């Protein structure tokens with residue numbers, strides 16, 4: 001039986017990961033979701049899961065920097081696998097205030113690794129979920145490979161780079177069984193609407209302005225979130241200890257193209273009322289400092305070694321995402337109005 005500690009499971013990717021794993025026919029284990037519930041953590045994303053899987057899903061409000069709380073979880077639930085998502089994840093916020101990024105992403109990861117060292121006899125795998133942003137920016141050509149040098153630009157990517165190095169060092173120095181995935185930009189259900197795609201979907205639905213940094217020429221490689229979650233699961237099950245796997249969608253798009261696609265698909269589903277085409281709502285705003293020009297992933301290693309391939313194209317994934325945000329108006333309303341935070345305050349003492 002697997003006893004998996006998922007950190008940051010109330011966030012966007014963690015919540016999708018927990019949903020995916022519990023839906024597996026042959027999953028016999030338990031999931032313990034430890035999340036401190038920052039603004040990005042929303043237990044309502046798993047409210048149905050908590051009811052349906054009450055016997056094998058448990059939520060604990062805990063900060064990964066709180067070593068005592070994390071140790072209690074590891075002991076009490078006999079944790080043998082850790083899948084580490086918890087992080088401060090928004091680049092813009094890291095520019096405005098890097099402190100929390102250093103604490104959670106670096107110190108928090110360090111605390112977990114120390115516990116892995118202490119509980120080495122029961123721990124089979126520590127999987128660290130990381131980003132392609134650690135590699136810095138590409139020019140017009142080239143792809144990030146697992147052996148590309150690290151060259152992070154923002155406090156966010158620098159903090160993730162530091163945590164990746166710590167994870168590798170704990171493998172090399174103490175023999176902790178680790179794997180790392182560096183993934184490109186995700187999109188899909190339950191993403192907090194400060195990130196590009198949900199922000200544009202919700203603004204475009206309400207026919208509000210669609211702010212795009214610079215001229216919208218920055219290129220990202222987009223991956224539908226459930227494809228990322230499946231990759232993580234495969235790495236945890238079949239990946240070799242000490243290895244890093246790049247995960248990407250073979251789907252490079254300029255930001256402007258992404259926003260235009262959202263506009264055009266929404267026009268198709270629901271004609272706008274205040275403009276002829278939603279593209280007219282796009283406005284270009286001052287670029288953010290250190291905005292990397294292009295990220296692109298070479299994911300041939302995970303394709304070759306673990307036979308993982310993305311199941312969704314950008315076209316199919318973005319249609320699913322649009323449909324999800326249009327159907328889940330209650331979730332959207334509660335997140336945007338901040339009502340989910342009042343619920344957290346009522347249910348969990350700080």
Ligand SMILES: NC(=O)c1ccc[n+]([C@@H]2O[C@H](COP(=O)([O-])OP(=O)(O)OC[C@H]3O[C@@H](n4cnc5c(N)ncnc54)[C@H](O)[C@@H]3O)[C@@H](O)[C@H]2O)c1
Nearest residue numbers: 008010011012013036037038040041063064086087089186
């Ligand atoms: N979103 C992407 O496109 C993307 C791509 C590649 C990698 N990643 C990585 O995947 C992971 C998850 O990303 P996401 O987009 O789901 O992030 P998110 O911001 O949506 O969720 C982060 C979660 O971590 C929790 N958290 C934050 N600080 C914590 C702490 N100190 N203790 C416990 N919980 C804490 C938050 O409450 C939240 O639930 C991150 O490590 C991120 O770096 C994200």
